[in-house]
Amino acid sequence: MTVIENALEHVESHLHPEPSYELEAHPVPNGLEEIWRFTPLKRLRGLLDGEASDATLTWEQELPEAATLTTLSADDARDLAVNAPFDRLAALAAAQAPSAVVLDVPANAELDEPVRLTLSGDSLEHPVWGHVVVRVGANARAKIVVEHTGSAVYDAFVPVVVGDGAHLDLVTINDWEDDAVHAAQYNLRVGRDATVRFFEISLGGDLVRTTANVDYAGPGGSAELYGVYFADAGQHIEHRQFVDHTAPRTSSNVLYKGALQGQDAHTVWIGNVLIRKVAEGIETFEQNDNLVLTDGAKADSVPNLEIETGEIAGAGHASTTGRFDDNHLFYLQSRGIEEGEARRLVVHGFFNDIIRRIGVPELQERLVTAIEDELAEADFSAIHGRPEPGTPAGSIGAAGGSDA
Amino acid sequence: MSKLEIKNLHVSVNTEDGEKEILRGVDLTVNSGEVHAIMGPNGSGKSTLAYSIAGHPKYTVTDGEVLLDGENILELSVDERARAGLFLAMQYPVEVPGVSVANFLRTAKTAIDGEAPKLRTWVKDVNAALERVTLDPSFAQRSVNEGFSGGEKKRHEIAQLELLNPKFAVLDETDSGLDIDALRVVSEGVNRYTEQRDRGVLLITHYTRILQYIKPDFVHVFVAGRLAESGGRELADQLEAQGYDKYVKAAAV
Ligand SMILES: Nc1ncnc2c1ncn2[C@@H]1O[C@H](COP(=O)(O)OP(=O)(O)O)[C@@H](O)[C@H]1O
Ligand SMILES: [Mg+2]
Numbered sequence: 001m002t003v004i005e006n007a008l009e010h011v012e013s014h015l016h017p018e019p020s021y022e023l024e025a026h027p028v029p030n031g032l033e034e035i036w037r038f039t040p041l042k043r044l045r046g047l048l049d050g051e052a053s054d055a056t057l058t059w060e061q062e063l064p065e066a067a068t069l070t071t072l073s074a075d076d077a078r079d080l081a082v083n084a085p086f087d088r089l090a091a092l093a094a095a096q097a098p099s100a101v102v103l104d105v106p107a108n109a110e111l112d113e114p115v116r117l118t119l120s121g122d123s124l125e126h127p128v129w130g131h132v133v134v135r136v137g138a139n140a141r142a143k144i145v146v147e148h149t150g151s152a153v154y155d156a157f158v159p160v161v162v163g164d165g166a167h168l169d170l171v172t173i174n175d176w177e178d179d180a181v182h183a184a185q186y187n188l189r190v191g192r193d194a195t196v197r198f199f200e201i202s203l204g205g206d207l208v209r210t211t212a213n214v215d216y217a218g219p220g221g222s223a224e225l226y227g228v229y230f231a232d233a234g235q236h237i238e239h240r241q242f243v244d245h246t247a248p249r250t251s252s253n254v255l256y257k258g259a260l261q262g263q264d265a266h267t268v269w270i271g272n273v274l275i276r277k278v279a280e281g282i283e284t285f286e287q288n289d290n291l292v293l294t295d296g297a298k299a300d301s302v303p304n305l306e307i308e309t310g311e312i313a314g315a316g317h318a319s320t321t322g323r324f325d326d327n328h329l330f331y332l333q334s335r336g337i338e339e340g341e342a343r344r345l346v347v348h349g350f351f352n353d354i355i356r357r358i359g360v361p362e363l364q365e366r367l368v369t370a371i372e373d374e375l376a377e378a379d380f381s382a383i384h385g386r387p388e389p390g391t392p393a394g395s396i397g398a399a400g401g402s403d404a
Numbered sequence: 405m406s407k408l409e410i411k412n413l414h415v416s417v418n419t420e421d422g423e424k425e426i427l428r429g430v431d432l433t434v435n436s437g438e439v440h441a442i443m444g445p446n447g448s449g450k451s452t453l454a455y456s457i458a459g460h461p462k463y464t465v466t467d468g469e470v471l472l473d474g475e476n477i478l479e480l481s482v483d484e485r486a487r488a489g490l491f492l493a494m495q496y497p498v499e500v501p502g503v504s505v506a507n508f509l510r511t512a513k514t515a516i517d518g519e520a521p522k523l524r525t526w527v528k529d530v531n532a533a534l535e536r537v538t539l540d541p542s543f544a545q546r547s548v549n550e551g552f553s554g555g556e557k558k559r560h561e562i563a564q565l566e567l568l569n570p571k572f573a574v575l576d577e578t579d580s581g582l583d584i585d586a587l588r589v590v591s592e593g594v595n596r597y598t599e600q601r602d603r604g605v606l607l608i609t610h611y612t613r614i615l616q617y618i619k620p621d622f623v624h625v626f627v628a629g630r631l632a633e634s635g636g637r638e639l640a641d642q643l644e645a646q647g648y649d650k651y652v653k654a655a656a657v
Contacts, residue, residue, distance in 0.1 A: 328500050331497070335491075336487045345500070349501050
């Protein structure tokens with residue numbers, strides 16, 4: 001174990017269990033535990049049973065020169081300088097995956113093209129256990145885009161080690177078919193003065209539950225976590241983060257934005273931040289915004305800040321959940337823009353704040369289109385308090401009407 | 405030649421204590437080529453009149469009609485009214501995060517004209533319209549009204565007025581909160597618009613100051629949800645000297 005971990009005090013908290021590769025350290029949940037209470041365990045399609053399976057996803061990759069894809073024994077993967085699994089699903093993935101796939105970007109490499117991995121499934125019959133390691137050497141610069149498509153019951157443990165001074169953009173896209181189940185845990189360790197930008201875009205799947213755990217190998221590291229999600233009827237999309245400020249003068253910025261539409265669309269955002277005693281001079285902000293487009297959808301949003309030192313540069317959080325702002329729509333419509341188009345613009349604007357930061361124009365365009373497609377399926381007549389299209393706006397809620 | 409007629413307009417809003425009537429029978433006709441100033445104290449219902457004409461969902465029309473060339477626009481949605489030729493410069497323009505001014509203006513222009521503007525001239529037109537109201541062209545890349553100062557928001561409204569060039573414009577306290585330079589810039593924009601001769605303006609204001617720059621053909625005193633008196637420019641001079649007291653007292657009786 002690294003020195004920094006030995007130096008850290010133990011912080012008892014129900015928000016973030018002790019990491020361990022041992023399955024026994026993570027009892028089978030009953031659904032009431034703090035870290036499980038939002039997840040519909042029955043819809044995990046038996047993942048928690050831990051059935052042995054050698055089913056795999058189909059991998060397609062585009063690797064710029066310098067980047068390599070190899071395998072590592074499960075034992076060697078455990079020795080990586082990164083946190084062990086924080087929950088049973090992640091521990092199962094690490095235990096059941098036959099070996100770990102390792103994506104390496106060597107020290108000082110500067111990739112001029114993104115690494116692209118597309119992982120697709122075509123069956124729900126057996127679980128797929130994934131153990132995927134991302135290693136970015138000191139002072140390297142890399143952009144990695146991982147897309148998940150098709151149908152699968154996929155549980156992945158993904159350690160991400162970012163060397164000192166390195167710069168990593170890791171973009172994960174969950175664009176599954178409607179029946180997929182996807183659990184993932186990304187454990188990121190940010191090197192001294194390194195910068196990590198982690199994006200997750202969740203559009204498809206019946207149940208998606210991801211956890212991003214961040215800690216720092218030394219001072220000066222920066223982590224930005226961004227999420228975009230769009231849940232339709234019946235979908236459960238859950239994004240959890242735990243940023244553990246384990247070193248001084250580190251920074252974290254968390255921004256997740258989601259839209260929900262349709263009966264029983266359910267999204268969960270849990271943003272945990274721990275500022276340890278050693279973490280003097282750190283800065284953190286976390287924010288989650290939800291746009292509830294129709295009745296029957298539910299967004300849970302829970303920020304948690306635990307502060308063990310007063311010597312910090314700044315810490316804050318914000319969470320908003322609301323419907324379309326009538327004033328936004330009114331302003332756009334008052335310039336002649338039709339209601340549907342006005343909604344499209346507002347949603348586009350809502351997500352654009354994050355999407356534009358990805359820095360891969362082709363991908364950004366595809367995501368904008370994907371979100372517009374989701375939106376096109378919206379049935380706005382289900383919105384409480386909104387008129388049917390074509391109702392004269394001047395008589396909304398009118399007792400008499402305008403011709404009286 | 406167009407005509408905007410407001411007939412016996414009654415409007416209420418929902419409040420915690422139930423429906424509250426704000427407009428209590430407004431009658432007013434604006435012909436194209438005319439500038440009508442509507443002057444009234446705070447809370448008299450001026451913005452309610454403006455919003456009701458534009459169709460804001462918060463306001464309920466309980467009686468009366470608003471005709472644009474004979475068609476009752478109260479039966480139209482907000483966007484249909486705009487496409488019919490109405491424009492509202494808002495007292496408090498709305499911030500729309502993430503939607504760029506450029507995208508917003510192009511979408512609006514396309515909607516109003518029924519076809520996309522010519523790409524080659526459009527960017528030039530937008531830049532020129534922004535520059536005329538002394539907004540830097542870089543504003544086109546910013547989110548609509550987000551982080552704009554009060555004066556920048558008002559100037560942005562006038563840039564839209566010139567680009568969309570509606571038949572009738574309702575300007576709700578566009579002069580409020582402007583310093584003298586911005587007031588001049590905004591007034592010049594309105595005057596360029598009216599100099600076309602076939603456009604009508606409903607200039608809502610609390611102060612007579614803007615009337616040094618924009619010369620109304622008619623002045624109306626608006627108190628307690630209806631017009632208390634109508635006249636020519638001399639009425640504005642009288643209001644400047646005597647204020648609204650006389651009308652407010654009369655309305656309270
Ligand atoms: N949503 C509302 N709820 C309660 N009162 C309102 C609401 N909107 C407007 N009013 C009241 O209606 C009156 C007229 O408001 P407004 O039209 O904004 O006046 P003006 O623009 O002339 O200052 C005021 O007394 C205001 O408080
Ligand atoms: Mg007002």
